[in-house]
Each structure stands twice: as structure tokens, then as C-alpha cells.
Amino acid sequence: EGITILDIISTRMLGQYGFLAKVFSVMKDNEISVDVVATSEVSVSLTLDPAKLWSRNLREEELDNLVQSFVEGGIARVTVKTGYTIISLICNVLRSSAILERAFRALDSADINVIMMSQGASKVNISLIVDESSGAKALEVLHEEFF
Structure with missing residues (x-):
């Protein structure tokens, strides 16, 4: 909980290295x-973890x-969004597509x-970012879906 999202959009044209x-x-x-x-x-x-960021007050x-x-x-325009929760799904690399489908259906039904998601090539850890006010409910829904 307490996660901040930075949405950073380039001020340059598409394809700039x-x-x-x-x-x-x-x-x-x-x-x-x-x-x-x-x-x-x-x-x-990007998400910023308050435990790692705000320790300096x-x-x-x-x-x-x-x-x-x-x-x-002149790098980018930045939008700061606060009040989010990260939920991590740890899953089998061979089943990540099916797991994502089930997770999104369950969350949608609730x-x-x-708001944001990230999955690396290893497909072991999938991070879903939801509004903080929905965090506890999202955990309940996902737990019910998978366990």
C-alpha cells in the first residue's frame, strides 16, 4: 500500500533512442x-515504494x-499518481497466460x-497495481479464485 506511480511521457518523437x-x-x-x-x-x-523512497522524510x-x-x-512530462497497491502473482512460467486470464476475469467481476501491470520475460512474478481502496478486496477475490 502507499504506492506512487510516475507516468513519464517523452517530449520527443516516437523512435528516439x-x-x-x-x-x-x-x-x-x-x-x-x-x-x-x-x-x-x-x-x-514506474512505481516507487514508500519504504525505499520516503525514509528521508x-x-x-x-x-x-x-x-x-x-x-x-526536456526529457519528459510526468504525471504523479498516489494511493495504489501492488499485488504480486507468483506463477508457473508455462501457465502465466491462463493465470492472467483467470486473475483479470476475477478482478473484473468484482x-x-x-491500473498498471508488469511481467518480465521469466514470467515468474506478475505485478498488478490497483487503487489502494480496492487492494484488500482484490486480494480476497484472487485468493478465492486460486485457492
Whole structure:
């Protein structure tokens, strides 16, 4: 719970190289740890774990400085969204498509929207990001579906 999403959209045209390198360079320069990542050619969405980020008690100041780094550098427009929960599904690599289908059907039947998702090539860990107000219900629904 307490997850912040940064939606970072390139200010440059489609197909420009180096966008992700610039994004992660800004994150490094600002000493901000990234948790979950979802990308496309011109945008990247990142979650920031409050346990890793806000231990210095500079939440708003750090976030403002981070957004300003992207804007001043002409790298991207950034939208900050707060109040999300990450739910991780650990699954068999050979069954991830079927598991995702079941998970999305179960969540949809409970009127829970997935705001963002990330799945690596290993397909072992799938992260679903939902609104914090739906987090507990999402866990109940998924537990009922799979167990």
C-alpha cells in the first residue's frame, strides 16, 4: 500500500533512442529507487515504494525535485499518481497466460480495475497495481479464485 506511480511521457518523437537511459539516469541522480516498471516506446510507468523512497522524510520535496529534473532536462512530462497497491502473482512460467486470464476475469467481476501491470520475460512474478481502496478486496477475490 502507499504506492506512487510516475507516468513519464517523452517530449520527443516516437523512435528516439536513449529515452529509458535518460529516465533511469534521472532516477539515479535523485537517488530514487524504482520498484515496478512498464514501458512503451514513448512512455514509461514506474512505481516507487514508500519504504525505499520516503525514509528521508522529504516526500513532497523529493517528488517535486524529481519531476522538475525531467521537465528542466526536456526529457519528459510526468504525471504523479498516489494511493495504489501492488499485488504480486507468483506463477508457473508455462501457465502465466491462463493465470492472467483467470486473475483479470476475477478482478473484473468484482469491478476492480488494474491500473498498471508488469511481467518480465521469466514470467515468474506478475505485478498488478490497483487503487489502494480496492487492494484488500482484490486480494480476497484472487485468493478465492486460486485457492
